[in-house]
Amino acid sequence: MTAEPVSTYRRSLWHPIAVAAAVLAVTAGATLAGATTVAGSGPGGLVLGVWLSLGLTAGYATSGST
């Protein structure tokens, strides 16, 4: 009785769209942080996070089947 809702909830966390939303949230955060560097108010190291996001989105985009 209780196992099914937990299972469904846990599964929903790993749904491709849920994972994509998490990837996009990380990317948006890193990109905005990187933008502060471009604007001159953030440390230069934040741009590395943008590079990480670039790879992250490219990597997750390859998840489709052939």
Next chain:
Amino acid sequence: MLSSPVRRGTPSLAFCIGLVLGGIASAVVSVVAGSLVRAPLPAWLRWLLVAAVLVVVWLRDRGVLRVTLPENRRLVPESVLRLGRHLGPLQFGLEMGTGARTFMTSGLPYVAVAAVMLIASFPAALCAGAGFGVGRALMTMSNLRYGPDNMWSDEWDRHGRWLGVLMASGFVAALGVLAASTLL
């Protein structure tokens, strides 16, 4: 792809570590190779080349352009799993993580490679490579936790068009900030 030795516990962790290491290896090769050709090129021209790759990939993915991009159209042989409970998945992941060993179902990695070759510093390349590996590992982890064989992939295929658009949007936004950080 996710055969039984990779499915559970520490072997799946070894597989994911392999994916990240493979992504980093590809990025290192790309940035070293790129540093040989980009030195005489001004920043604006290098970004123009990256933009050209992006446009070609976008047109190709939309079916407008028929271009064959370099791709190793083979599966990683399952014989690598004979190396052992952890070494096998590690090597399997490493080969998949390079992105050069098997099928490539999106054009975005080609643009990422162009950006790493033409723009990235060495630390930036390491970050991009690690990110690529983590992105591929997310697919593995989600697949294992979502449900029985192929359920996750079926869901991906069902929403593949929108997922592709979402990932491309995030990718282009990140690329835009990187261009601004270099050119402004």
